[in-house]
Amino acid sequence: MIELTIDGLPVLVEEGSTILDAARFYGIDIPTLCHNDGLTPYGACRLCVVEIGKGENAKLVSSCTYPAEPGLVVRTNSKRVTEARKVLVELLVAMCPSSKTVQDLASAMEVKKVRFKVEHNDCILCGLCVRMCEEQMMAKAIGFVNRGKDRKITTPFDMKSDVCRTCGGCMYICPACELRCQGPDAETDLCNACLNVQPVCLKEEDNKMCFLGTCGWCYEELGRKKKK
Amino acid sequence: MIQNPTSRGNCFIETAEIDKILEKHEYKKSALIPILQEIQSKNRWLPCETLKYVSEKLDIPLIDVYSLATFYKSFSLKPRGKHVITACCGTACHVRGGPKVLQEIQNQLNIGVDETTPDKKFTLETVRCLGACALGPLVVIDGKYHGQMNTKKVASILKKYSKKNK
Incomplete structure (x- = not known):
């Protein structure tokens, strides 16, 4: 067992686990995007950054790939960490504003503006589909191609792959495929509907379960009713 | 089945020649880069069929060979001149x-x-x-x-x- 400190809390974790595993085991929330329990950690999105070390030697590392070490001092919610995460989410929104997963993250971290030029890409290069295809579907039909700004995920020679069984695993796991609540052509780059929401429908009607999650629809609906 | 990787244009490389290069590197998966380099130095570029042939012979998924060939600028997937x-x-x-x-x-x-x-x-x-x-x-x-x-x-x-x- 390894003993380390997360947010001032002394914790004990099994050998071979990462900081993320340790934090999640003790109920400390670290946001992730490119992490999935069934797939190998990849460290692409960097949203899971945490601060380790003390004083001047403190540095940001991705918790999903950093192994838990004895005596490690981890801060998961320091100012530096939250600021870094906010910039990362801003960049993700600028890259793919049509993704619900990205918009939800932006709302959860209270990102209220995007300072970067918004490009409507349909891929954030998180590599989830590539790992899904290789590790869970045992196909290896898709992968990263080219490099730098031309990097993209595709099949060999952009043609239908011989090894692809069209299982749909890549689309199932893709965080960019799920469109945001207002659809792909929303007027604003940032949704932020969830920021304004108190779970009103739950307050008003005791027996209702909100199957939509926190989409903001019920809030607007309630406002309309009140106006009438 | 992969056919003899003859190609378009005036460049072509025979399977026998590729086999010779592969044998020289003992069909090692780790030798993919030098193998592709040698094929390219003989053929000036890497045709689609050649990459498929190499991936089959070395038992490397085609996407890995393709992403490697597209990653490095020195590999050309388009026909090159003399x-x-x-x-x-x-x-x-x-x-x-x-x-x-x-x-x-x-x-x-x-x-x-x-x-x-x-x-x-x-x-x-x-x-x-x-x-x-x-x-x-x-x-x-x-x-x-x-x-x-x-x-x-x-x-x-x-x-x-x-x-x-x-």
């Missing part, structure tokens, strides 16, 4: 008139960057910096450095190389 012209676009070459030289080559050969002349003699490529800034503007043809280039020199040098071909 002479590869590399014009430097680095800062030093730029201020000394590199873009003018590049434009002159394009005008003379009537092709754009990363294109090959229809007679498969020349391929024009650009490079960020060759590290020989004192020689700028720099043009490399088939590994030979032509320093202090200017638009007037371009025609004579190109003529020299197209004559060599005959």
Whole structure:
């Protein structure tokens, strides 16, 4: 067992686990995007950054790939960490504003503006589909191609792959495929509907379960009713 | 089944030749880069069929071979001409008139960057910096450095190389 400190809390974790595993085991929330329990950690999105070390030697590392070490001092919610995460989410929104997963993250971290030029890409290069295809579907039909700004995920020679069984695993796991609540052509780059929401429908009607999650629809609906 | 990877254009490499290269590297998966390099040095470019053949023989997924071949700039998946012209676009070459030289080559050969002349003699490529800034503007043809280039020199040098071909 390894003993380390997360947010001032002394914790004990099994050998071979990462900081993320340790934090999640003790109920400390670290946001992730490119992490999935069934797939190998990849460290692409960097949203899971945490601060380790003390004083001047403190540095940001991705918790999903950093192994838990004895005596490690981890801060998961320091100012530096939250600021870094906010910039990362801003960049993700600028890259793919049509993704619900990205918009939800932006709302959860209270990102209220995007300072970067918004490009409507349909891929954030998180590599989830590539790992899904290789590790869970045992196909290896898709992968990263080219490099730098031309990097993209595709099949060999952009043609239908011989090894692809069209299982749909890549689309199932893709965080960019799920469109945001207002659809792909929303007027604003940032949704932020969830920021304004108190779970009103739950307050008003005791027996209702909100199957939509926190989409903001019920809030607007309630406002309309009140106006009438 | 993978057919004999003969290819379009005037470049082709036989399976027997690829087998020879593969045998030399003992069919090692780790030797993929040197294998592709050797195939490219024989064939000047890597046809789709060749990559498929190599991936099947080495038992490496095709996507891995493809992403490696597209990652490195030295591998070409498009047919290349007999002479590869590399014009430097680095800062030093730029201020000394590199873009003018590049434009002159394009005008003379009537092709754009990363294109090959229809007679498969020349391929024009650009490079960020060759590290020989004192020689700028720099043009490399088939590994030979032509320093202090200017638009007037371009025609004579190109003529020299197209004559060599005959």
